[in-house]
Every structure is written in structure tokens, then in C-alpha cells.
Amino acid sequence: MQHRIAAVDEGSIAQELGIAPGDALLRMNGEDVVDLIDYEAFSGERELTLLIRRGDEEIEFSLEKDEWEPLGLHFDSPLMTGIRECINKCIFCFVDQLPASCRPSLRVKDDDWRTSLMMGSFVTLTNVSDRELERIVKRHASPLYISVHAMDPQLRAYMLGTERGALIKTQLDRLKKGGIRFHAQAVLCPGINDGAQLERTMKELGDMYPACQSLALVPVGLTGHREGLTPLRKYERDEARAVLDAAEAFAARMRKKHGTSFVFPSDEFYLTAKRKRPDDAFYEDYAQIENGVGMLTALETEFDAAYRDEDLTGAKPEKLLIPTGTDLGPFMKSLMRGHPIPGVDVEVVPIENSFFGREVTVTGLLTGADLLRGLAGHSADRALITECLLRDMEDVFLDDMPLDEFEQKLGIPVTVVGRRGDQLLDALMNRESCG
Numbered sequence: 001m002q003h004r005i006a007a008v009d010e011g012s013i014a015q016e017l018g019i020a021p022g023d024a025l026l027r028m029n030g031e032d033v034v035d036l037i038d039y040e041a042f043s044g045e046r047e048l049t050l051l052i053r054r055g056d057e058e059i060e061f062s063l064e065k066d067e068w069e070p071l072g073l074h075f076d077s078p079l080m081t082g083i084r085e086c087i088n089k090c091i092f093c094f095v096d097q098l099p100a101s102c103r104p105s106l107r108v109k110d111d112d113w114r115t116s117l118m119m120g121s122f123v124t125l126t127n128v129s130d131r132e133l134e135r136i137v138k139r140h141a142s143p144l145y146i147s148v149h150a151m152d153p154q155l156r157a158y159m160l161g162t163e164r165g166a167l168i169k170t171q172l173d174r175l176k177k178g179g180i181r182f183h184a185q186a187v188l189c190p191g192i193n194d195g196a197q198l199e200r201t202m203k204e205l206g207d208m209y210p211a212c213q214s215l216a217l218v219p220v221g222l223t224g225h226r227e228g229l230t231p232l233r234k235y236e237r238d239e240a241r242a243v244l245d246a247a248e249a250f251a252a253r254m255r256k257k258h259g260t261s262f263v264f265p266s267d268e269f270y271l272t273a274k275r276k277r278p279d280d281a282f283y284e285d286y287a288q289i290e291n292g293v294g295m296l297t298a299l300e301t302e303f304d305a306a307y308r309d310e311d312l313t314g315a316k317p318e319k320l321l322i323p324t325g326t327d328l329g330p331f332m333k334s335l336m337r338g339h340p341i342p343g344v345d346v347e348v349v350p351i352e353n354s355f356f357g358r359e360v361t362v363t364g365l366l367t368g369a370d371l372l373r374g375l376a377g378h379s380a381d382r383a384l385i386t387e388c389l390l391r392d393m394e395d396v397f398l399d400d401m402p403l404d405e406f407e408q409k410l411g412i413p414v415t416v417v418g419r420r421g422d423q424l425l426d427a428l429m430n431r432e433s434c435g
Helices: 013-017 036-043 113-119 130-138 153-160 163-177 195-206 237-258 267-273 295-308 329-338 368-375 403-410 421-428
Strands: 003-008 024-028 047-054 057-064 073-075 144-147 182-188 212-219 263-265 318-325 344-351 382-386 414-417
Touching (some): 013 057, 036 073, 113 144, 130 163, 153 163, 195 212, 195 237, 212 237, 212 267, 318 329, 344 368, 382 421, 414 421
Parallel strands (some): 144 182, 182 212, 382 414
Antiparallel strands (some): 024 047
């Protein structure tokens, strides 16, 4: 196995050794290098032997360095291999519900434990062999983020559409024994993996604490493009309240036993149930905030703290628009009413999702076209949009509309706002640090 070196950092150990772009890494300390996980693990050693191929010649370099001092090598692909794709056929798969007009990159189903380790994405482990599971333990790949959904083996196999889904208890037990910690999630579908099944899932994962650090409960996401797929529906208010009752009762038992709530329903469950969200302390370290767990409470807490410390007299008088998904509209309107800024007129505009369907109510899945349609006829000095509407590291919406094109068509200057509450206040005050 070899990995072509694409670049070498200036002044790095690798450059000092004479390693150059175009060389290929063959082995480290006599072992094959599978991917970036192996490379980083070996690179952390003080004493290191590198086997490099240059043309038809193999060259061995031996070196001593500080522990974890980087070598300075970069490879053709970020993981040194391709992304591992999903083998599941989940009954609730969001990718299967995309409209036909979606770009091909959105249809890629990745399920790679390495990106789970590095970026916190959730994986099912169904494409992880016993040998690979042992490598996870050997490389101390912790914490991972694992989509469990149900601890009943047959139910999980059904929900994931593969018999390998039934292996989850064995896999999690092996991770626990190997000292690996993980966060879990359960995407809940009404009448399928809630009720008694949810009680079982919470108990079995709770019994794995502290290996299993937390469990997020997330309602199934459904678009308007489910023709030919497993019949599913959204949660009704009373059903969402039943989920919250079960989760809160189990969290109380976990706090008494372990000092942690452990199970955390997503904000969407509280919105659907029309129930007050927990306060800041409940979410502890916000371990699953990227899963929509505690995001609104964190935003409100941060915004309120920044607001109380702010001299509001420096705000520029202007009219602002804040477009949101339909579920976030009432929260954002309440937040703005409770924190007025002299001279600043804020209009929150809830917008229906026509791209994915009206069933999709979250802000982050609105497209450029949705926003243009929803803001048509509105006038303002600026429009504030959250950065989660744009692709990572790119000023492009989900429908491939560039931000500059959107701004031109809207006819209103646009400010992209970071996800923290203090960044929102900076944007409202027209400061540069809002992103």
C-alpha cells in the first residue's frame, strides 16, 4: 500500500530529510499505513522509520523528534483513501428523499467512522468489519458518534435495511471494552422505535455509561419527496410529549446515579410538543449541539449574556430582515422582542421550504430560491442569514445558488451570521465580527 505525497511543509522534518512531492509513503515503523488515522498515530511517535518510494527506488529514513511533532506531509486525498460509503437502506434515509433536481454530491451516502472521529458525523458501523473494529480500538479512535436508533437487533436491522444492523450490541460492547467512548443518537419514527423500544434503547445505552457518553433523540426528518418509500409520518404534539416524558424520567434516574442527564431530546421535540425548553445547565457541555440538541437554548443564553454586557447606544439605525425556517420563527421573534436595540427595526420572516417540501421546517435546509421567494416584497437595509444555510467553506446555498447572485437578485445587502449568540448581536449592531 502506498500513498502519493502531494506537498511537503516548508521547514518541516520531512523537507529536512529530503522527502519531496511525488514521493510515495510505503510504511511507517515497518507497518503498512492504511489511511490518515494510521499516519497520525505513527507520526506521534518519538522514534520513527519511514519507507519512501522515489521512482523505482525505496529509501528508508530513521529519525527522532518531539512526541506529536508533525512530519509535514500532505497527501492526494484528506483521508489518504476514499470516503467509505453507506451500505444501508434505511427506512428514513434523508438522501432517498431528495428532489430530482439535487446536485449529485448531495446524493453521496457516506458512513465513515474516520470522519466521525475527526468531524463528529454520525455512523452506523454496519460497514465496519471485526478487523476494522479492532483497528479502531488499537488506534484509540475516541470519541465516535454512532447512529444506534434501536438496541433491539431485529428492529435495528429492519430500520437500517441490512442484517448487519443487528450487530450493534456486540460492536458497542467491544468499543467499551477497548476504552473507546462514543455519543449515540436515535432517529425516532412514530410507532416504530419509540415507546417500549425507546425505553430499551435508553436503558441498554445508559448501562454502557461512561463508554456511551450521551444519547440524542431526534425526530425523523421527512421531505415532500417520499414516493415509493416506507410510509412514515411526523410526530404529533401528544406523541412528542410522550417521548419527552420518557426521556426526562430516564434523565432524572441517570442524574441520580451518574450525575449526568445522559439522554437529550432535540429542540424539535420541544417545539413540536409546545413545551418549554430546558435551561442552559441541563445541556451540560452541549456535546450534541450539532445534532440540534440545545441549539436554541445555547443561542438564547449567549445572546442574552452579550446583550446585558453591551452598550446598545452605538447601534446604527436601520431596518433588518431575518429569514428563518417555519419552526424557528416564533423563537426568533420572541428573542428579538425581548432584546430591543434602539433604532434597529428587526423583522423575522418565517419561510416555507418549497425545495424539500413544506414538511421540512428547519432553517438550515432553506435554499437560495426559497429565501428569494419568501423575502419577495420585503424591504430593508440589510438581511441577516445564518452561515448554516451555506455549504462548508463555500458561499453557496444548497441549490447551488452563489451568495453574490442571491444578494444581487434580492436587492438587499446580506450579512452572513455565525451560530453563536454574541455573533448575532454583532450582526444586529452592524459589526465586522458577526461571521
